Amino acid sequence: MKWVHFPLHPETPQEGQSLEQLFAGRGVDMDAMYTRMKGLMDEEGLPYGKRTHTYNSRLAQELGKWADTQPGGAALHDALYRGYFVDAVNVGDVAALVKIVGATGLDEAAAREVLESRSFSDAVEADWNLSRQYGVTGVPTFVAAQKGVVGAQPYEALESFMREIGAKPKT
Numbered sequence: 001m002k003w004v005h006f007p008l009h010p011e012t013p014q015e016g017q018s019l020e021q022l023f024a025g026r027g028v029d030m031d032a033m034y035t036r037m038k039g040l041m042d043e044e045g046l047p048y049g050k051r052t053h054t055y056n057s058r059l060a061q062e063l064g065k066w067a068d069t070q071p072g073g074a075a076l077h078d079a080l081y082r083g084y085f086v087d088a089v090n091v092g093d094v095a096a097l098v099k100i101v102g103a104t105g106l107d108e109a110a111a112r113e114v115l116e117s118r119s120f121s122d123a124v125e126a127d128w129n130l131s132r133q134y135g136v137t138g139v140p141t142f143v144a145a146q147k148g149v150v151g152a153q154p155y156e157a158l159e160s161f162m163r164e165i166g167a168k169p170k171t
Contacts, residue, residue: 003068003077004143005061005127006136009054014092016055040152049086057084058124060091063101063111065120065127075104 009022019030034050041048060080067073083089083100090096094115101111114120134143142149142158145165149157 003064004130005064005124006131006139006141007128008057008139010056010058012054012056012092014056014059016053016090016092018053019051022054037152040154043154047082047086049088051085051088053088053090055084055090056092058092059094059097059115060084061124061127062118062120063097063114065123066111066114067101067104067106070106070110072105076101076106079104 012022023030038048038050064077064080067076079100080091083096084091089100091100094112097115098108098112102108131141134141134148136143136148136150138150140150140152142153142161144161144167147161147165149161153161
């Protein structure tokens, strides 16, 4: 599996904004949206908190690209998920990101340098361009064999997708 990042609400300021601001004028029922997502996450045994804000994820994505180059770096993706979707951490804040890195056992000083130097910015920009080429409109999106599945899906939908593309189960 390879993570490819997507610019979901790249206009969000680093300090974040309330979900009410994000969805203003769109007729979104915030409680219903939360209840639906919470139900989907519960069905899959995934933690999911009730957030009130959204944050700019660009720095978190750059950190994720860096983590992919580090031994044990895969753990950062789960930690970033938990930070954002469970603990409502501002993933646009350098100090908050470094704290998440520390909890995974990765090198905090190296992570801070990556964030301050923006040394993985070009890699994330390349991901964003690839996402646009694929026509990605939401997250998560799973792509294989020129086909895709968009959004939080039950296990059975992903299993069907894998069969459709000809993937063979491990024995």
